Amino acid sequence: MAVFKYMLPIAAAVLLPGAAIAQGAQLNEANTSWILTSTALVLFMTLPGLSMFYAGLVRSKNVLSVFMQCFTVACLMSLIWFAIGYSLAFGEGNAVIGDFSKAFMAGVGRDTLSGDIPESLFMAFQMTFAIITPALIVGGFAERMRFSAMLLFSAMWLLLVYAPITHWVWGGGWLGNMGLYDFAGGTVVHITAGVAALVAAVVMGTRKGFPTTAMMPHNLSMTVAGAGMLWVGWFGFNGGSALAANGDAAMALLVTHISAACGSLMWMVMEWLKHGKPSVLGIVTGMVAGLGTITPASGFVGPAGAMVIGLLAGFVCYNAMVFIKQQLKIDDSLDVFPVHGVGGALGILLAGVFASTELGIFSGYGFADGINSMGGQLAVQAIGAVSTVVYTAVVTFVILKVVDVVMGLRVTFDEEVEGLDLVLHDERGYDL
Numbered sequence: 001m002a003v004f005k006y007m008l009p010i011a012a013a014v015l016l017p018g019a020a021i022a023q024g025a026q027l028n029e030a031n032t033s034w035i036l037t038s039t040a041l042v043l044f045m046t047l048p049g050l051s052m053f054y055a056g057l058v059r060s061k062n063v064l065s066v067f068m069q070c071f072t073v074a075c076l077m078s079l080i081w082f083a084i085g086y087s088l089a090f091g092e093g094n095a096v097i098g099d100f101s102k103a104f105m106a107g108v109g110r111d112t113l114s115g116d117i118p119e120s121l122f123m124a125f126q127m128t129f130a131i132i133t134p135a136l137i138v139g140g141f142a143e144r145m146r147f148s149a150m151l152l153f154s155a156m157w158l159l160l161v162y163a164p165i166t167h168w169v170w171g172g173g174w175l176g177n178m179g180l181y182d183f184a185g186g187t188v189v190h191i192t193a194g195v196a197a198l199v200a201a202v203v204m205g206t207r208k209g210f211p212t213t214a215m216m217p218h219n220l221s222m223t224v225a226g227a228g229m230l231w232v233g234w235f236g237f238n239g240g241s242a243l244a245a246n247g248d249a250a251m252a253l254l255v256t257h258i259s260a261a262c263g264s265l266m267w268m269v270m271e272w273l274k275h276g277k278p279s280v281l282g283i284v285t286g287m288v289a290g291l292g293t294i295t296p297a298s299g300f301v302g303p304a305g306a307m308v309i310g311l312l313a314g315f316v317c318y319n320a321m322v323f324i325k326q327q328l329k330i331d332d333s334l335d336v337f338p339v340h341g342v343g344g345a346l347g348i349l350l351a352g353v354f355a356s357t358e359l360g361i362f363s364g365y366g367f368a369d370g371i372n373s374m375g376g377q378l379a380v381q382a383i384g385a386v387s388t389v390v391y392t393a394v395v396t397f398v399i400l401k402v403v404d405v406v407m408g409l410r411v412t413f414d415e416e417v418e419g420l421d422l423v424l425h426d427e428r429g430y431d432l
Contacts (some may be wrong), residue, residue: 031246041233041235052229054355073133081126086123139334153409156402161191175387182348184295184298190292191392203404238294260310293347301354
C-alpha cells in the first residue's frame with residue numbers, strides 16, 4: 001500500500017508540471033543565473049571535454065567507441081536520473097537511501113524551489129554529476145568492453161552505487177549527518193568512479209599485449225583540447241557546488257585553478273626527473289589529479305591550502321599510477337583509479353586537515369579559517385573515504401559479475417584486435 005501514496009504526486013508532476021508552488025521561499029535570480037551557467041559547464045566537462053580527453057588516449061581503432069560510450073552514458077543517465085535516480089539520491093527516505101517521492105519529478109513544478117533556486121535547476125545540476133561519474137569509469141575498461149554490457153553496467157551502477165552514496169553525503173544520509181566535508185564530490189564522484197574503474201579493470205583483465213606492448217595515445221592534440229575543456233568546466237563543478245553566487249563560489253573557483261596548476265607542474269617535474277623529458281600527457285594528467293583532489297576541499301580551504309593540495313596531488317597520484325601499472329600490472333587503461341580514486345581520497349583527508357582549527361591561525365596567509373578540530377574531523381573524513389571505497393568495490397564487483405552472466409562483459413580476442421569502432425559500430429574514426 002505504501003507504493004500508492006506516491007502515485008498521485010508522480011501523476012501530478014507528469015501531467016501538471018506547474019502544479020507545485022513553493023510557499024514562503026523567494027527565488028534568488030543571481031544564484032539561479034550562476035547555477036544555470038554551472039550546469040552547462042559541468043555538462044561541457046563530459047560532452048565534449050571528457051570524451052575528447054579519453055578518445056585521444058586510446059588507439060585509433062577505438063576512438064569512436066569512447067566517444068559513443070561517453071555520449072550514450074550522458075543520454076541514458078539523464079533519463080534514469082529523471083525517472084528515479086534523483087529521488088533515490090535526494091528523496092527524504094532514511095539514512096541510507098532516498099525514497100520514490102520525487103520519481104519523475106513528482107511535486108516539482110516551475111515555481112518549486114530548492115533553497116533559493118528552482119528545484120528543477122538543482123535537479124539538472126546534480127544530473128550533470130550523475131552523468132560524468134559513470135563516464136569517468138569508461139577509462140578503466142576502455143578498448144575491451146562490449147557496448148551493450150557498458151550500458152547495462154552503467155545503469156545498474158548509477159542506481160546501486162552512485163545514488164545511495166550521493167544520499168549518504170548530500171541527501172540527508174548518515175555521512176552528511178556525521179559532518180563529512182565533501183564540497184563537490186570527493187566521495188560521491190571521484191572515489192566511486194576510481195574504485196569502480198579499478199574493480200572493472202581487475203575483473204575484465206588486461207588488454208591483449210599489456211604490459212609488454214606499448215599502447216600509445218593516438219592523438220594527444222585531442223587529449224589536450226579535452227583537458228582544457230575539463231579545466232574550464234571544473235569551475236562550474238566546484239564553484240557551482242556552493243549553490244550560490246557568493247564568496248564561497250568565488251573561493252572555490254580560485255582554489256580549483258591553483259590546485260590544477262600545481263598538480264600539472266608537479267606531475268611534469270616527476271616525469272622530467274624520471275625520464276629526462278617532460279611530457280604533454282603528464283602535464284594534462286597532473287592537471288586532472290589536481291582538480292580531482294581539490295574537489296572535496298574546494299569549499300573549505302584557501303589559496304595556500306590549495307597550493308599544497310595540488311602539489312601533493314601531483315606527487316601522490318603520479319606514484320600511485322606507477323605502482324598500479326608497473327608493480328601490480330593492473331590495466332586501468334586511462335589511469336582512472338590513481339587520478340580520481342587516489343586523488344579523491346587524498347582530497348577528502350586533506351579537507352579535514354586544512355579546514356581545522358589548528359590551522360586557523362594561518363587563515364590570513366591563505367589557509368582556511370578553522371572550522372573543527374583536526375583529529376575529530378579527520379576521523380569522520382577517514383570513515384567517509386573507507387566506507388565509500390568498500391561499498392563501491394563490493395557492489396561494483398557484483399554488478400560486473402551479473403552483467404557478465406547476462407550478456408558477457410568483454411569482446412572476443414579477434415574483435416579486440418580489429419578494434420571496437422568497426423566491430424561494435426561499423427564505423428571508423430578516421431578515413432584518410
